[in-house]
Structures are given as C-alpha cells and as structure tokens.
Amino acid sequence: xxxxxxxxxxxxxxxxxxxxxxxxxxxxxxxxxxxxxxxxxxxxxxxxxxxxxxxxxxxxxxxxxxxxxxxxxxxxxxxxxxxxxxxxxxxxxxxxxxxxxxxxxxxxxxxxxxx
Amino acid sequence: xxxxxxxxxxxxxxxxxxxxxxxxxxxxxxxxxxxxxxxxxxxxxxxxxxxxxxxxxxxxxxxxxxxxxxxxxxxxxxxxxxxxxxxxxxxxxxxxxxxxxxxxxxxxxxxxxxxxxxxxxxxxxxxxxxxxxxxxxxxxxxxxxxxxxxxxxxxxxxxxxxxxxxxxxxxxxxxxxxxxxxxxxxxxxxxxxxxxxxxxxxxxxxxxxxxxxxxxxxxxxxxxxxxxxxxxxx
Amino acid sequence: xxxxxxxxxxxxxxxxxxxxxxxxxxxxxxxxxxxxxxxxxxxxxxxxxxxxxxxxxxxxxxxxxxxxxxxxxxxxxxxxxxxxxxxxxxxxxxxxxxxxxxxxxxxxxxxxxxxxxxxxxxxxxxxxxxxxxxxxxxxxxxxxxxxxxxxxxxxxxxxxxxxxxxxxxxxxxxxxxxxxxxxxxxxxxxxxxxxxxxxxxxxxxxxxxxxxxxxxxxxxxxxxxxxxxxxxxxxxxxxxxxxxxxxxxxxxxxxxxxxxxxxxxxxxxxxxxxxxxxxxxxxxxxxxxxxxxxxxxxxxxxxxxxxxxxxxxxxxxxxxxxxxxxxxxxxxxxxxxxxxxxxxxxxxxxxxxxxxxxxxxxxxxxxxxxxxxxxxxxxxxxxxxxxxxxxxxxxxxxxxxxxxxxxxxxxxxxxxxxxxxxxxxxxxxxxxxxxxxxxxxxxxxxxxxxxxxxxxxxxxxxxxxxxxxxxxxxxxxxxxxxxxxxxxxxxxxxxxxxxxxxxxxxxxxxxxxxxxxxxxxxxxxxxxxxxxxxxxxxxxxxxxxxxxxxxxxxxxxxxxxxxxxxxxxxxxxxxxxxxxxxxxxxxxxx
Numbered sequence: 001x002x003x004x005x006x007x008x009x010x011x012x013x014x015x016x017x018x019x020x021x022x023x024x025x026x027x028x029x030x031x032x033x034x035x036x037x038x039x040x041x042x043x044x045x046x047x048x049x050x051x052x053x054x055x056x057x058x059x060x061x062x063x064x065x066x067x068x069x070x071x072x073x074x075x076x077x078x079x080x081x082x083x084x085x086x087x088x089x090x091x092x093x094x095x096x097x098x099x100x101x102x103x104x105x106x107x108x109x110x111x112x113x114x115x
Numbered sequence: 116x117x118x119x120x121x122x123x124x125x126x127x128x129x130x131x132x133x134x135x136x137x138x139x140x141x142x143x144x145x146x147x148x149x150x151x152x153x154x155x156x157x158x159x160x161x162x163x164x165x166x167x168x169x170x171x172x173x174x175x176x177x178x179x180x181x182x183x184x185x186x187x188x189x190x191x192x193x194x195x196x197x198x199x200x201x202x203x204x205x206x207x208x209x210x211x212x213x214x215x216x217x218x219x220x221x222x223x224x225x226x227x228x229x230x231x232x233x234x235x236x237x238x239x240x241x242x243x244x245x246x247x248x249x250x251x252x253x254x255x256x257x258x259x260x261x262x263x264x265x266x267x268x269x270x271x272x273x274x275x276x277x278x279x280x281x282x283x284x285x286x287x288x289x290x291x292x293x294x295x296x297x298x299x300x301x302x303x304x305x306x307x308x309x310x311x312x313x314x315x316x317x318x319x320x321x322x323x324x325x326x327x328x329x330x331x332x333x334x335x336x337x338x339x340x341x342x343x344x345x346x347x348x349x
Numbered sequence: 350x351x352x353x354x355x356x357x358x359x360x361x362x363x364x365x366x367x368x369x370x371x372x373x374x375x376x377x378x379x380x381x382x383x384x385x386x387x388x389x390x391x392x393x394x395x396x397x398x399x400x401x402x403x404x405x406x407x408x409x410x411x412x413x414x415x416x417x418x419x420x421x422x423x424x425x426x427x428x429x430x431x432x433x434x435x436x437x438x439x440x441x442x443x444x445x446x447x448x449x450x451x452x453x454x455x456x457x458x459x460x461x462x463x464x465x466x467x468x469x470x471x472x473x474x475x476x477x478x479x480x481x482x483x484x485x486x487x488x489x490x491x492x493x494x495x496x497x498x499x500x501x502x503x504x505x506x507x508x509x510x511x512x513x514x515x516x517x518x519x520x521x522x523x524x525x526x527x528x529x530x531x532x533x534x535x536x537x538x539x540x541x542x543x544x545x546x547x548x549x550x551x552x553x554x555x556x557x558x559x560x561x562x563x564x565x566x567x568x569x570x571x572x573x574x575x576x577x578x579x580x581x582x583x584x585x586x587x588x589x590x591x592x593x594x595x596x597x598x599x600x601x602x603x604x605x606x607x608x609x610x611x612x613x614x615x616x617x618x619x620x621x622x623x624x625x626x627x628x629x630x631x632x633x634x635x636x637x638x639x640x641x642x643x644x645x646x647x648x649x650x651x652x653x654x655x656x657x658x659x660x661x662x663x664x665x666x667x668x669x670x671x672x673x674x675x676x677x678x679x680x681x682x683x684x685x686x687x688x689x690x691x692x693x694x695x696x697x698x699x700x701x702x703x704x705x706x707x708x709x710x711x712x713x714x715x716x717x718x719x720x721x722x723x724x725x726x727x728x729x730x731x732x733x734x735x736x737x738x739x740x741x742x743x744x745x746x747x748x749x750x751x752x753x754x755x756x757x758x759x760x761x762x763x764x765x766x767x768x769x770x771x772x773x774x775x776x777x778x779x780x781x782x783x784x785x786x787x788x789x790x791x792x793x794x795x796x797x798x799x800x801x802x803x804x805x806x807x808x809x810x811x812x813x814x815x816x817x818x819x820x821x822x823x824x825x826x827x828x829x830x831x832x833x834x835x836x837x838x839x840x841x842x843x844x845x846x847x848x849x850x851x852x853x854x855x856x857x858x859x860x861x862x863x864x865x866x867x868x869x870x871x872x873x874x875x876x877x878x879x880x881x882x883x884x885x886x887x888x889x890x891x892x893x894x895x896x897x898x899x900x901x902x903x904x905x906x907x908x909x910x911x912x913x914x915x916x917x918x919x920x921x922x923x924x925x926x927x928x929x930x931x932x933x934x935x936x937x938x939x
Contacts, residue, residue, distance in 0.1 A: 012308075163859050166568055233454025
C-alpha cells in the first residue's frame, strides 16, 4: 500500500468515489442552469436574482460549489503528483491550490448569502 | 531490402543513445521481427536484445516496434512495417541497460508487491482443492500473462509513477488472485490496494489492452478490482 | 584471480525452470541459504512452453486409476531401459507433487465435479496395457507449463528465495578430491565474473534441443549443465536418446501439443488417410511419440507427404469444433495462426517430427545425486553435484519419454533433490575448499574467449553444428552417416576452440553468452553422436536402419559416455522396484 497524507479522502477509493459523485452533482447543476436559461429566453436581472433568492437554489448551488471544490482538489492533486516530482515544489503548488479553492468557496458562499 | 533503424546504447562506450540504420535482405519472406534481429546480429554481434522461446510464451522480447509495444518473435513484418521501414526501440519508460535491453526491476517490484501467490489459510486437503469449472473460468484471461511488460510500459500512468502505481500487468495478476475461489486473502489484498496510487492511478487510457500480445484486458480487471473495493468499503 | 568477488551459499541451483524452482522452493522453506542462478528471468525458462499437461495417476478422470499402471506405461514407453526404481518413485510420489502444485495455486482446468481435468495422451493405458486408453494428463488448458512455472516462481517469491537472475554459469569448480564445490558465473548485466561457492550445486539447466537445426526448444536450450559436467569430466548417460516430437509446426519448429491428438485430433497424409491406423492399430495417433514420429517419416519417404515438396503431414483438428478448440486448445489455435497461417478450426496444421527432448543427461539416483562409475563399473556418488529435470537422467524416460512425463519428472525430482539436500546439509557437509588453481581451471574457457583475437564467427559455427546433427543423427540413423557426422564434429570442435568473440564489452554482452553456449552445444552434440554410433540396436527414439531390432542381450543397458577418452561404456538398468514386481521387457507394440 502506498501511503500519503495530502490526498482528499485519505484513500484512493474515497477520492475516486468523491470524484464521481461530485461529477454527477456538477453535471446535474450545469444541466439545470442550461435548461433554465433555454426556457427563459428574455432573462432579466430580477428573474435571475429571484431564482437565487430561493433557499433550495442556494442550497443546490452551495452543493455544486462544494462539489466543484472537492472535484478540483482531487483532480489537481493528481496532476501535481503526476508531473511535479520535487517534493518542495509539489507541496508549494498544492498549498496554493488549496488556498485558491478555499478563497473561491468562501467567495461563492458570500455571493449566495450576501445579497 | 528492409530498412531497419535500431536504438543503440552501450553504457561502456556511448555517452548517449543513438539510432543506427541497417539494410536487411529478407529475400521477400514475411519474417518475424525477431528473425530480422537475428540476421542483424549475425553481422553485428554487439547488438543486444533478450529472447528465449521465440513463440510468444516466455515474454522476453517485448520491444517497441514502429511505435507500438509487442513481442518481436510473433510480430510478422507484414503487420508492422510501414513504407519499407522498421524502427525498433526498447520498451519505453524503463532504464535502458544496453540497446534493446531494459532494466525490468521496477516492473517486477510492482508484480511482487501484489503478493502474486495463492493464499489460503485453511488446511490443505489430501487431494486437490475442488473448484467448479465456472469458478475456474473466472481465471481465464488473467493467468495467461507472460510478464513481458508491453502493457505497463505503454501506460502513461506507469510512466509517471512506476514506483507507486502497480501498473496493468501487476493489477491483472492482483485480480487473478482476487478472482480465484481458492484464495482467502481477499480482504487483505484489497486493503493493500485502496490507496490513491496502486489501482486508482489507472485513467482508463487502455493502451495496455491495445498492446497486450496475449490479447488480455488489464483495464477490465482493474475495473473489477474497483468494484470489489467499493463493495468491500460501502 | 584473487580480486574476483565470491558469493557463498549452502546450495546453488543452476537453472530457473520447473525443476530448479521446485528444488529451490523446498530448500527455501528449510531456511538454507539457497540461490537460484538463471541465465534468464525464471518465467522465461523453457518449462513455460510445455503445453499439454502433467501426467499423473491422481484418479480424477478415472477414480480407479492406479500409479502402477502409469509406471507400466512409463517403463514400456521407455523401451525398458527406464530405471524401474526411479519410475516407481516418480509415479507413486507424483500425486503428492501434483496436489502440492494445486495447493500452491496452479490454475488447472476442471471437471464438472471440481476435480482436476485430465486428458488422454500417447502411450497411456489402463490395467497394464489391457484396459484401453487412459486419460491421465492433468492440464491447465494447453498452457500447463506456463501455469506451472509461474506458480512455482510465485511460491518462491512467497518463500523469499534468493534469485541471481540473468546470471550465466560458466563452469563447475572442483576441489582436489573431485567434489563439486561451486561454479564460476557471470552477471550478464555487468559482465562481472564471480566465484559462487556452495556445498550443493544443482544442475537444473534443462535440455539442449538447439544442437539440432529444427527443434521445438527455446533458443536458450543449449545444454549448459551437460556441457559443464562433461568439461568437469563427469559421464553422461543415454545421450543418444533424443525425442523427436511428432507435431512440430512445419517450417517454424514450434510445438503443437500431443493434447491435440488426446482431444481427438489425428494425422493424415496427402491422400487424407489416417495413416496411424496402419502403424499402430490399437493406440493409433496416441502411440508412443517415437512410433508416431517414425510413421510420419515413413509416410513422407514413401511419397505420401503433404505440400509442394511432400515433406510434411497434416494434423487435422477442424472436426473438434471451435468450442473445444477454444476451451481446451486456445494456445494451439494462436500458435497455428501465427506460425502456420492456418486456423485449425478450418484447416489442418502442417506438422513434421521435430527435435523435442533429451532423454539422456547427468546420471543420478532418485535423490538427484550425480553418479559416476569407478574402474570396476560400480556406481559412486559425485560429492556436491546434483541434477534434476531434463538435464538429469534418473532415468525415468529410458529410450523414449511419454507425453506429460517431463513436467512430472521435474516436479517430483526437483522436490526430491531439495528434500535430500536439506537433510544432507543438516547432517553436515564438509568439502575441501577449492584452491586458486581449481578456480583457474574453471575460468579457462571464458578467458579463452575473452582473449580470442581472430577466427570464425559463433553463429556460423553453430549453424554448421546444427546441420551436422540434423543430417546424421535424426529420426533414422545409420552407421556410415553417423561416422561421417562424428568426423565432422571432431573437426568442428577444433575450429570452435579457435573461434572468435569480437565483442569484449561487459554490459549485457549476449555475444559472449552465445559463444559460451556454443561450447556447450559442442559437448552435447559430440556426446550424442558418439553414444549413438556405439549403440548398435534400435530402441525407443534411437532407430537405426542397419540395426533395426532391439537387442536385449547386449543393449538392455544405459550407455555411459566418458568425456576424457570419448568412450562409451554401459551401465545396468534398474529392474528392482521396491513395492511392485518388475516389468519384464516385452515386445513393444501399440
């Protein structure tokens, strides 16, 4: 068994599962947004912000954001372990990625509930 | 005349590898690539490559022929030569010892890591352990592996992480024992494989399936291991 | 010399095929300091090419099967010069050895009741030849050797055996008393030559089919163990006995298992006639291999061969149907398509008798101890030297081996050698250490090659040797032609002694390995030739036009070739099995 401490779920299986479940959530969310835009051709700001004012949409969006964060971390972590062989550089890049994901997540929450 | 271009490197005399050109008279015969190498070696005894059974069952002469991994002894020229030219290189991704001979150490290490032997903690009966033909059928497509390394050295995931990713050959054998009704170490075997590298570095590229000279399907075996891991953990 | 590195082991096993790995497994379990020294990674050894199966009376296909029937078949198959105590040991211990393999994980094919699948093979009978055809060959599809070799390698990994992979043994090291105390070996990857010291040295180097131009054998089968033992002065037994397998693919030499005929395939001549019905009315295509091979050559010589040149016959399998072929003979379908361009489900496979197996070898007892004879012709044990598998002549195969008996031979006697060496080591082995001149003697030929400045090339000389053997010592033999062959070999020997190794580099120098192998091919070829010339009778695989009959008065004996004076002596065949009555020599018909 290969041990490591920086991957998301501490096991390849949970990473793999998270990657797939988050992908499904993101797919559903994307599909919903696309369909919503298609069925509302002359979309204006009021309708759009009305949609996001509803609690279920906020929770749905939050779920998508969290999924995106997890999905991005698992994916980018994999990429860094594939291509960045020197440990110092790899850990540095991984830290930056975590930071960026954290910022985007907080920012997203702020947008959803901040209005 | 067949134009053959071969990767040459002798650590004692060459500072860097180079490609050498040979003209081989095949007399119009559809030789195997190994026969072409033998003809070349008769003229240039310094040419180094591995070979043994010359019938595709020992796995010695895996090499990269016109860009694709395979066994030289069962690859006829008609199948591989393009525009009258044949380029031979060592299996990619492993250190080269000399010419077409690679150091297979990492490959064997990954094979050893999956504990490639039957484990059964029950006392053995006086005769054989019984196994139904249906259970035995589950081993078909798995036990036939000849450890030629054509698959693992065609796998980008193995190129990036040869020390951590078991690779298609090792995983095919891991599943061969997971699938064996006589093996009782399933749980232990699975727990050794659940980290993010050993199995999960497989990205389903399927180069392994495309090059396996025995027509085996490591990707399918890896999928089965994932299913077993999931069933075991949820 | 003094700066040469040395390694020390309790036991060194030279050869990583089936018998070597089986012996190593036994010793690794015992905790003795053991190493397997193999010129190829173990799973590339020739055992991997064995197809049809391992013959053994495990009473699966027939619950009433009896190892004594198997022993009878083996002794009869060997034309009565198989040692009956050895055949008894192999056939009675066999089931234990086969069940062990199964417990180790060998993926045998199965019957519906879950037991190991067994198929009929040539020369098998029930009830001492009176009960009809038996099905006694345990199989893993048609990849039994592959499955067996990988299983043994895997279990050696499990037991932490030390491997010196891609090391080439050059010569045995003998001490002043004539005991074998190790060998000189080369690490092929670096070219470094090392003195390997050991209390027990096991020759498990397999056969030497590459002395013939056309052979089913792997390119690595160059008789290295036989060559080493002959150069060390030890005699070889029954070297004239070479099996020609009836079904080598025409042109390529690649083996097609006897299991094809076991599953119901048969041979036809150009008229489509199933000609074996004429030569062996009862067993037909499942007669002994020597009988079938000779019948095929007769058909060809009498103008009934197939193809443009009428120089082969056909093996017909299409009537078995794709399902049976896919299930029982998948490897054959693959090989036939690749090397004969024939799909056996649709068309017959062109086949011709092809050199396949060396019945002779280092004479040993059932414990694998090498035997030599003293001045009075009495057996004595060679200190420190053991042999098993094809390199050994126990002898269980006599003048002709039965199909499926080679895999049984190598597991039973590999195991037996391991067990015996363990007990010998426990009792304490104390040989005189080799002196510097002893080591120098073993270094002689590698030094010769390394210092060669000019001369003929190795591939050309090898091809010539193979041509001589093919032409003068094939399926049918005859005095004048063999005399000629012996003369040609003598001349070739002096040319090989002056041949040239142009590449003196160290790292993975396969040219040096091939040069060293050529010396061994030469030794084996000459032993074969001289022994064949000497045995003036026809028995088993040794068939002479000028002496067409078996001569039990003079030749119910092993031949023993002594390398020092290149003379052939005789050694008694064992007719004293321990638990059964001996089988009297009878006329051999199928």
